Amino acid sequence: MLAATPISDGVDLYDKLAPRYDKLHHRWLRHAGGEAQAALEGLVRALATPNSNFLDAGCGTGKLARSLIAEGMRPSLMTLLDPSAAMLARCADIPVPKIRGRLESLPFEDGAFDLVTCVWALETVPDPLLALVELCRVVRPGGALCLAFCADEPARGLADRLMRQALLFRGTGRFLSRSRLVRAIESFGDLEVRAVPSHGPASTLLVKRSGATSRAPW
Numbered sequence: 001m002l003a004a005t006p007i008s009d010g011v012d013l014y015d016k017l018a019p020r021y022d023k024l025h026h027r028w029l030r031h032a033g034g035e036a037q038a039a040l041e042g043l044v045r046a047l048a049t050p051n052s053n054f055l056d057a058g059c060g061t062g063k064l065a066r067s068l069i070a071e072g073m074r075p076s077l078m079t080l081l082d083p084s085a086a087m088l089a090r091c092a093d094i095p096v097p098k099i100r101g102r103l104e105s106l107p108f109e110d111g112a113f114d115l116v117t118c119v120w121a122l123e124t125v126p127d128p129l130l131a132l133v134e135l136c137r138v139v140r141p142g143g144a145l146c147l148a149f150c151a152d153e154p155a156r157g158l159a160d161r162l163m164r165q166a167l168l169f170r171g172t173g174r175f176l177s178r179s180r181l182v183r184a185i186e187s188f189g190d191l192e193v194r195a196v197p198s199h200g201p202a203s204t205l206l207v208k209r210s211g212a213t214s215r216a217p218w
């Protein structure tokens with residue numbers, strides 16, 4: 001078990017939340033997840049090249065993809081995936097393939113991507129372990145997976161605690177155990193995991209698959 005709290009499928013909930021999502025999520029980032037988000041974005045900027053074949057799995061309203069395109073990443077090498085039609089509809093302005101699909105059964109070949117991100121989505125699925133297996137499967141040898149997720153870390157104060165309660169109350173996610181998650185990934189073999197330090201009830205991980213680095217020189 002990667003989390004103490006079980007969760008049911010939340011796609012309907014995200015369909016309903018889509019029009020208000022950016023506003024609600026901004027509040028989460030401001031009060032609780034901001035450091036983990038900044039760490040994630042730092043990793044992606046360090047690892048991405050204009051030629052990286054990139055997947056954002058659980059892309060939501062497409063904020064990360066928009067900023068990467070603005071910074072020079074080629075949309076032709078980018079794929080967005082989310083099971084919520086309403087969330088994907090919010091990505092309509094992004095000129096990339098958008099796939100309605102789930103983390104637990106990614107519709108891609110093994111090793112299809114140089115760089116995969118999954119940002120605040122792993123904790124929303126009923127079986128995060130299966131989702132992790134799939135996310136790692138689609139990373140090519142020498143490629144990387146960057147994860148940010150709500151983590152069962154000590155709250156820093158009242159704001160953290162309130163954000164945590166709000167998220168649990170809405171049922172849009174739960175808090176995963178970072179140490180269990182790291183152990184699970186390490187058990188898959190040929191993957192190296194590093195946690196990027198941050199404060200708050202959130203965590204950022206860099207997962208690198210060993211192997212050739214010829215497709216993206218980093």
Ligand SMILES: C[S@@+](CC[C@H](N)C(=O)[O-])C[C@H]1O[C@@H](n2cnc3c(N)ncnc32)[C@H](O)[C@@H]1O
Binds near residue numbers: 011081087104125
């Ligand atoms: C908290 S939002 C994060 C969105 C975006 N990554 C961000 O950083 O703002 C969680 C997203 O995960 C999606 N999601 C829910 N269940 C999923 C599943 N089984 N597979 C993939 N994505 C899922 C939701 O539709 C939603 O867009």
